[in-house]
Amino acid sequence: MTSRISTPLTSGQRLRMCNRKTGIGADGVLVLQQSELPGFTFKLLYYNADGQESSLCGNGSRCSLAFAEQIGLVDFDHAGSHVIKFEACDGSHLGGKMAGGQYFVDIRDVRISDVKRIDEMNYFLNTGSPHHVRFVEHLTQTDVPGIGKEIRWKTYGKEGSNVNFVQMSLQNPRQISVRTFERGVEDETLACGTGAVASAIAAYLRHQYDKKPIGCASSQDPMTTQVLMEGGTLEVAFKLQGNIFSDIRLRGPVRHVFEGNIVV
Numbered sequence: 001m002t003s004r005i006s007t008p009l010t011s012g013q014r015l016r017m018c019n020r021k022t023g024i025g026a027d028g029v030l031v032l033q034q035s036e037l038p039g040f041t042f043k044l045l046y047y048n049a050d051g052q053e054s055s056l057c058g059n060g061s062r063c064s065l066a067f068a069e070q071i072g073l074v075d076f077d078h079a080g081s082h083v084i085k086f087e088a089c090d091g092s093h094l095g096g097k098m099a100g101g102q103y104f105v106d107i108r109d110v111r112i113s114d115v116k117r118i119d120e121m122n123y124f125l126n127t128g129s130p131h132h133v134r135f136v137e138h139l140t141q142t143d144v145p146g147i148g149k150e151i152r153w154k155t156y157g158k159e160g161s162n163v164n165f166v167q168m169s170l171q172n173p174r175q176i177s178v179r180t181f182e183r184g185v186e187d188e189t190l191a192c193g194t195g196a197v198a199s200a201i202a203a204y205l206r207h208q209y210d211k212k213p214i215g216c217a218s219s220q221d222p223m224t225t226q227v228l229m230e231g232g233t234l235e236v237a238f239k240l241q242g243n244i245f246s247d248i249r250l251r252g253p254v255r256h257v258f259e260g261n262i263v264v
């Protein structure tokens with residue numbers, strides 16, 4: 001949910017707005033503020049459905065670009081460039097609109113040395129938000145809310161982590177299917193952008209460990225992974241420059257589903 005507000009909302013108001021039974025219903029609330037930095041179009045704050053401020057939301061960032069366009073803050077079609085800069089909790093990001101109407105956001109570099117390989121099936125990395133990635137053979141039969149909740153609490157405690165369950169495609173090494181349990185929502189969501197990025201990187205590393213050829217992700221040849229999620233398909237592109245995943249770009253569609261005035 002992306003909002004244009006004149007007074008800050010309280011955590012209780014955000015919680016009530018996100019409630020799916022008695023509120024509007026959302027995985028979180030995004031607030032666009034004026035940025036103090038020259039050249040930045042806005043500053044983005046992200047709150048989970050529990051009302052608390054959290055880390056980066058990849059899909060929310062893409063939605064905020066569409067929202068900024070809708071309220072006239074940016075004119076991607078006539079700006080001369082289809083790319084803007086915005087601030088988020090983890091620093092600056094590029095975002096924009098592609099020919100065909102999809103929106104993308106660039107994610108900050110990830111060092112291979114910062115990716116924890118827990119064991120063959122489990123990885124942990126931060127793509128703006130913390131993500132546990134578990135590889136499974138049968139995604140549709142996986143108890144995502146149950147096992148996700150257990151990993152989120154037993155392994156990561158109060159601080160928590162998002163937990164992604166990933167099934168690799170047997171036919172296409174550049175395609176994965178993902179379901180995500182999100183902390184702060186405390187349930188499975190339909191799609192998670194930073195989770196898609198974390199899963200694509202972990203899948204790439206897992207292929208490397210398994211010594212399976214997956215095509216190259218080099219500084220010249222960005223690798224694109226198609227990430228299938230219940231809410232739709234996202235694409236994650238990145239390059240591998242030495243020890244660093246760089247030029248990480250998350251792209252996909254954005255759909256306007258609801259609008260209204262909130263009386264608080």
Ligand SMILES: N[C@@H](CCC[C@H](N)C(=O)O)C(=O)O
Pocket residue numbers: 048054055056057058059060129130162182183184185191192193194195
């Ligand atoms: N719930 C997450 C952050 C949200 C991630 C988001 N769904 C995305 O699209 O990236 C957290 O608190 O870490």
